[in-house]
Amino acid sequence: xxxxxxxxxxxxxxxxxxxxxxxxxxxxxxVYSRNPxxxxxxxxxxxxxxxxxxxxxxxxxxLYILAVSDDAIGEVAGALPLPPDKLVVHTSGATPSDELHNxxxxxxxxxxxxxxxxxxxxxxxxxPICLFAADTAGYDLLERLARSLGSPYYAVDDRQRFVLHxxxxxxxxxxxxxxxxxxxxxxxxxxxxxLLRPLILETAQKIQSASPAAMQTxxxxxxxxxxxxxxxxxxxxxxxxxxxxxxLTKGINAEMG
Amino acid sequence: xxxxxxxxxxxxxxxxxxxxxxxxxxxxxxVYSRNPxxxxxxxxxxxxxxxxxxxxxxxxxxLYILAVSDDAIGEVAGALPLPPDKLVVHTSGATPSDELHNxxxxxxxxxxxxxxxxxxxxxxxxxPICLFAADTAGYDLLERLARSLGSPYYAVDDRQRFVLHxxxxxxxxxxxxxxxxxxxxxxxxxxxxxLLRPLILETAQKIQSASPAAMQTxxxxxxxxxxxxxxxxxxxxxxxxxxxxxxLTKGINAEMG
Numbered sequence: 001x002x003x004x005x006x007x008x009x010x011x012x013x014x015x016x017x018x019x020x021x022x023x024x025x026x027x028x029x030x031v032y033s034r035n036p037x038x039x040x041x042x043x044x045x046x047x048x049x050x051x052x053x054x055x056x057x058x059x060x061x062x063l064y065i066l067a068v069s070d071d072a073i074g075e076v077a078g079a080l081p082l083p084p085d086k087l088v089v090h091t092s093g094a095t096p097s098d099e100l101h102n103x104x105x106x107x108x109x110x111x112x113x114x115x116x117x118x119x120x121x122x123x124x125x126x127x128p129i130c131l132f133a134a135d136t137a138g139y140d141l142l143e144r145l146a147r148s149l150g151s152p153y154y155a156v157d158d159r160q161r162f163v164l165h166x167x168x169x170x171x172x173x174x175x176x177x178x179x180x181x182x183x184x185x186x187x188x189x190x191x192x193x194x195l196l197r198p199l200i201l202e203t204a205q206k207i208q209s210a211s212p213a214a215m216q217t218x219x220x221x222x223x224x225x226x227x228x229x230x231x232x233x234x235x236x237x238x239x240x241x242x243x244x245x246x247x248l249t250k251g252i253n254a255e256m257g
Numbered sequence: 258x259x260x261x262x263x264x265x266x267x268x269x270x271x272x273x274x275x276x277x278x279x280x281x282x283x284x285x286x287x288v289y290s291r292n293p294x295x296x297x298x299x300x301x302x303x304x305x306x307x308x309x310x311x312x313x314x315x316x317x318x319x320l321y322i323l324a325v326s327d328d329a330i331g332e333v334a335g336a337l338p339l340p341p342d343k344l345v346v347h348t349s350g351a352t353p354s355d356e357l358h359n360x361x362x363x364x365x366x367x368x369x370x371x372x373x374x375x376x377x378x379x380x381x382x383x384x385p386i387c388l389f390a391a392d393t394a395g396y397d398l399l400e401r402l403a404r405s406l407g408s409p410y411y412a413v414d415d416r417q418r419f420v421l422h423x424x425x426x427x428x429x430x431x432x433x434x435x436x437x438x439x440x441x442x443x444x445x446x447x448x449x450x451x452l453l454r455p456l457i458l459e460t461a462q463k464i465q466s467a468s469p470a471a472m473q474t475x476x477x478x479x480x481x482x483x484x485x486x487x488x489x490x491x492x493x494x495x496x497x498x499x500x501x502x503x504x505l506t507k508g509i510n511a512e513m514g
Binding site for chain 2: 094113114115117120126127128130152154156159160162163164165166167168169170171172173174175176177178179180181182183185186188189190191192193194195196197198199200201202203204205206207208211212213215216217218219220221227230231234235240241243244245247248250251252254255
């Protein structure tokens, strides 16, 4: 008989993950959200019960998935009215598993390394799942879960997951900020950001099958000092962009040795 | 009768652009490369003549497209044995059109704003072409060219094209460097870059239909100072990454106002 899952949290991650698990045939017995309407709405999609009351969490599930905000993980885990031998996992990249260990002997992490939006359907076959569990049986279950979603999965311990989170900030948040800088610069000359969008996509697509170092182009890697100087002269009245330009150019040059 | 094109340069841009123009039905009368074998090979694909000798450039074409390296544009334009009323354009984002103006009365720019690789077939329907021409008839021809490739096109003057090039460095070269930083950090903990690739693609896909500012996520925009501090502590033994982290976080924070 397949393991019964309780979903604690009905936000973006809980919603997307819950629907995909349901679709893969896992019985979701209950959805909790502190907002009962959100719990009810997601539960209806999953054929599950729902509650807005932590004390009414079902004791009948085999796996409890905490898909709540990072800040709430410790508090919610502490308040779950469950025996300490229940398997409880969170879905956070940034949170150590200790936050669950304080309360449960069987704990783990099921972290989909992707950015989720409310209005974009995620493709789980292309979402790496980082798995950790304190016990072998727990890990086996998480592995079956990931496999049933069609997702690539990796054993990732707390330290590695933390470091991945640092790396993800560079390739996602900081990259997105550079897109914003590009948009700002283009707009300052009455140019549409549409001119830059295809370049952005192509750059991301190119490194799907190659190493970024091998794909670098542009004035810095070419050692084209004259162009770098002309660009910096243009940026002179935006010192924060000029400083960023200098630092990133220095980083690319350092790679050249 | 369609205008006859001579292609000066048989590198990545000349190759991809030449094949697409040929496919769209434009007669390519001649291909020049200082490497006669490259000229011959591309010319064979385009049903064109070829030469490795600038003095043997055909006088019969209506449009001369210079797809040579930025550094060579001025020199090649100066050496073209053509009457000064011929229409000559280059394909460079970084080079002012002056380099042609010095030599030709009818000059312009046909700049595909994309990064071209030898082994990736470009999709011209998704490549913005930046057009400039000194005369109206010249501009009309460039517009017909871009339209026949199925490409979106924009009138972009020298100053705007220069600024676009600055913006492109931010969203392409610098972004690619951040991918490299992410790969380096992941590898330092024995983690595959495959874990980050889907996140990179999703981030680029998300802003295809949205503004990057609206899509920002992560600790900086959330004002999560504790996570920022933990990340910086981890990066302490990589001061150049820590400095970059600090500067980009400051940039994201500044956007929050």
